[in-house]
Amino acid sequence: MTPGGYFFGVCAVVAVLGALATISARNPIRGAMGLLATIVGIAGMYVQLSAQFLAAIQLIVYAGAVVVLFVFVIMLLGPDAHGADGGKRPGSWARWIAAPLVSVLLLGGAVLLARVSTPQRFRAAPPGHGTIEAVGGDVFGRALVPFELSTALLIVAAVGAIAIARSRATKPSERPASVGATRRLFGGAIHPRDARTVDDEVAR
Amino acid sequence: MTNDPWLRALLEGAAVVTALMTAVAWITWLERKIAGRIQSRLGPTMVGPFGLLQPLADAVKSMQKESIVPRDADALLFWLAPPLTLALALGTAAVIPFSPGLLASDVDIGVLYALALSGLLSFPIWIAGWASNNKYSLLGGMRMVAQGISYEIPMVLSALVPVVLAGTLSMGGVVRHQAEHGWFVVSAPGVGFVAFLVFLLTALAEGNRIPFDIPEAESELVAGPTTEYTAIQWSLFAAAEYAHSLLASAIAATLFLGGWDGPVLPPAVWMVLKTGALFLLITWLRWSLLRLRSDQLMSLCWKLLVPLTLLLLLGAGTWVTLAT
Numbered sequence: 001m002t003p004g005g006y007f008f009g010v011c012a013v014v015a016v017l018g019a020l021a022t023i024s025a026r027n028p029i030r031g032a033m034g035l036l037a038t039i040v041g042i043a044g045m046y047v048q049l050s051a052q053f054l055a056a057i058q059l060i061v062y063a064g065a066v067v068v069l070f071v072f073v074i075m076l077l078g079p080d081a082h083g084a085d086g087g088k089r090p091g092s093w094a095r096w097i098a099a100p101l102v103s104v105l106l107l108g109g110a111v112l113l114a115r116v117s118t119p120q121r122f123r124a125a126p127p128g129h130g131t132i133e134a135v136g137g138d139v140f141g142r143a144l145v146p147f148e149l150s151t152a153l154l155i156v157a158a159v160g161a162i163a164i165a166r167s168r169a170t171k172p173s174e175r176p177a178s179v180g181a182t183r184r185l186f187g188g189a190i191h192p193r194d195a196r197t198v199d200d201e202v203a204r
Numbered sequence: 205m206t207n208d209p210w211l212r213a214l215l216e217g218a219a220v221v222t223a224l225m226t227a228v229a230w231i232t233w234l235e236r237k238i239a240g241r242i243q244s245r246l247g248p249t250m251v252g253p254f255g256l257l258q259p260l261a262d263a264v265k266s267m268q269k270e271s272i273v274p275r276d277a278d279a280l281l282f283w284l285a286p287p288l289t290l291a292l293a294l295g296t297a298a299v300i301p302f303s304p305g306l307l308a309s310d311v312d313i314g315v316l317y318a319l320a321l322s323g324l325l326s327f328p329i330w331i332a333g334w335a336s337n338n339k340y341s342l343l344g345g346m347r348m349v350a351q352g353i354s355y356e357i358p359m360v361l362s363a364l365v366p367v368v369l370a371g372t373l374s375m376g377g378v379v380r381h382q383a384e385h386g387w388f389v390v391s392a393p394g395v396g397f398v399a400f401l402v403f404l405l406t407a408l409a410e411g412n413r414i415p416f417d418i419p420e421a422e423s424e425l426v427a428g429p430t431t432e433y434t435a436i437q438w439s440l441f442a443a444a445e446y447a448h449s450l451l452a453s454a455i456a457a458t459l460f461l462g463g464w465d466g467p468v469l470p471p472a473v474w475m476v477l478k479t480g481a482l483f484l485l486i487t488w489l490r491w492s493l494l495r496l497r498s499d500q501l502m503s504l505c506w507k508l509l510v511p512l513t514l515l516l517l518l519g520a521g522t523w524v525t526l527a528t
Contacts, residue, residue, distance in 0.1 A: 003210035029334060033281065036327070052313050059320040060360075063327075068353050071330070075346065131312060132373060 008048045015041030028074045032067055039063045053132050220297050228446045229259035235446075235487050242491040262439075269435035277432065278335040285332035286433065286440035292328065293444040295321045296451045301376045303464045303471035314375035315367055318455055319360050322410055325448060326352025329412070329419070332441070333429030344428025347498065348419035351409055354505045355416075359406035361513035365392075365399035366459040368520040379463035387462035395519040400460040402513055404482070407452035409501070412445060413486060415493040418501060453482035 014037055021034025039062045046055035139147050233248060233256065240247025248255030273279050299314035311317060326348045333345020366388045367373055370381035382388060388396035409416040420428035430441050457463060457478035464471030496504070 003208070007210075027278075030278075030281070033331070052311050053316070056313050056316040056320045060316070060323055064320065064323040064356065065353070068327070068349055071349065 004048055008045060011041045011044030011048065013041075014038075015045070029071070032070050032074060035070070036063055036067050039067065051129070053135055217298070221294055224294060224297055224447060224450070225443065227450060228443050229263065230256075231446050231450060231483065232262070232442070233259050235490075238484070238487050239491050242488070266436050266439040271435045271437055272432075274337060274432050276337045278337065281331050281335035282432075283437075285328045285335060286437040286444075288328035289325065289332070289444040290440045290447065292321050292325050293447040293451065296448075296455065299375050300451065300454045300458060301379050301463055302475045304376075311374065312377075313373045315363055315373045315378070315459070318375070319356075319363055322359070322407075322448075322452070323352070323356040325410060325444075329429050329441075332433070333419075336429070336432035338432050340425045340427075341429050341431045344419040344421070344425045344431070347421075348412065348429060350498075351412075351416065351418060351501060354502060355406045355409040355509075358402055358505060358509035358513045359410060361510070361517055362399045362402040362406065363455075363459060365395060365513075365516050365520045368517065368524060369396065371524070375458055375463075379458055379465060382462040383465040387460065387465070389460045389462075392520060392523050395516055395523060396460060399513070399516050399520075400456065402509055402516070403456055403460065404485075406509065407449075407456060408486065408489070409505075411448045411452055413449060413490055415489070415496050416501060417495060418498055421495060449486055450479065450483055453486065454479045456482055 016038075018034045018037030018039075018041060022031050022038060023034075025031040025034055039058060043055040043058040043063075046052070046058060236258070237247040237255075239245075248258040251257040251261045273282055296318045299311065299317050330345040330349045333341040333343075333348065336342070366378055369388055369392055370378045372378060372381070382391075385391060389400045390396065412419055419425075420430070422428075425431070430438055433441060454475070457475065461478045461482075462474075463478075464475045466474035466477075469477075
């Protein structure tokens with residue numbers, strides 16, 4: 001095996017272990033860290049496939065923005081370093097049936113597909129397929145309309161999220177004092193100024 | 205040199221990291237000397253001539269101290285955060301051209317790679333703050349992430365100005381273009397200079413330096429995310445901060461000040477001189493300015509820097525179109 005192959009292998013192992021940690025971690029923060037490991041592992045695979053541009057974008061967008069967003073959401077919901085209480089929740093037996101069932105179904109589907117049609121190798125990518133020129137040419141040429149539509153979709157989603165959040169927000173004076181993010185995190189204000197939340201800033 | 209590219213990459217990487225860590229050790233000495241002079245003190249004087257052996261003494265001291273992990277901390281993440289921070293800070297060095305021939309890896313996305321690593325840097329610091337299970341650490345970590353993700357946007361946009369002007373994302377390519385057509389800080393009228401200033405400001409914010417050291421804010425948060433850290437792990441954070449400042453200076457010198465380009469002296473010397481001058485400027489700012497408030501920090505970023513850098517990018521595009 002070439003050193004490049006080893007590199008690919010290491011990245012694959014990191015990605016798979018990260019994915020396992022993401023779904024199995026009790027603690028949401030550790031789950032987010034697992035997701036980060038998966039994303040970095042996949043970025044490494046992109047590098048090995050000589051798609052460096054994609055690798056850098058993977059790191060900037062997914063690791064630098066999406067995981068950070070997850071972390072913010074988790075923090076606002078209020079975790080602690082001990083993890084969830086770990087008690088048996090109602091319905092937790094369902095996963096012992098659902099997970100094997102879905103696995104068997106997926107595996108069965110794959111085997112069935114392989115039986116029905118012979119799997120074909122993909123065409124080898126032309127040289128320079130992962131460069132900025134190639135990606136830019138595709139995004140701003142062939143795929144311009146879907147690209148712009150997806151940006152419109154994101155804007156609509158952002159506007160919708162803000163509209164939903166705003167309509168539920170009441171005046172700061174009418175709201176119970178315990179709902180502030182800081183109070184939820186620490187069970188009380190640390191400093192009078194910390195008790196002011198982002199919503200209060202927006203309302204001002 | 206051996207012909208195996210992977211072995212070569214490993215050796216070059218080891219050489220670059222060793223050189224950088226040595227530089228970082230004596231930069232702490234330099235900073236303490238400058239800080240001393242600015243505050244009418246002498247700085248380190250006792251260990252060796254001019255206190256030059258102080259970094260070695262500090263290293264030995266921090267290595268023999270006890271590493272303490274708080275009882276209620278998340279031990280795995282607590283241990284993981286410091287080396288991760290240092291690795292991300294040092295990783296940028298791979299794409300910085302120190303001279304025409306001295307460049308670990310001239311990939312065609314060098315600028316993006318450096319920005320990606322820089323953008324990730326706030327993450328392990330936040331992990332440190334969270335894993336410590338201490339409210340000051342956590343607040344510091346949250347501030348770090350909020351600040352990092354906000355300032356990443358004007359940082360990327362201002363770094364894209366030289367990219368647009370040079371027409372390439374490769375660090376080596378940006379320098380070669382400047383060697384032929386003049387440094388960007390002066391060549392594109394106004395645009396390059398303002399982008400340079402914005403880039404320096406945002407690099408300060410990403411590197412958690414005064415006037416943007418709000419996450420650490422020792423007068424209100426003890427030491428922010430690193431409050432619970434001791435011994436060698438704390439030293440790793442300190443080394444990462446200095447390495448980031450140094451490499452951010454190197455990137456700014458590469459993108460805006462022509463990198464290794466310069467008359468008479470050999471290229472590598474020019475690169476070191478420019479990086480050193482920028483680092484000196486950063487240190488000077490650190491010991492002259494006050495800390496901003498969180499809300500001032502955010503309004504500076506979103507209300508001034510982001511629109512400004514968008515305009516700069518537009519200006520750079522116009523300039524390139526008119527020039528060709």
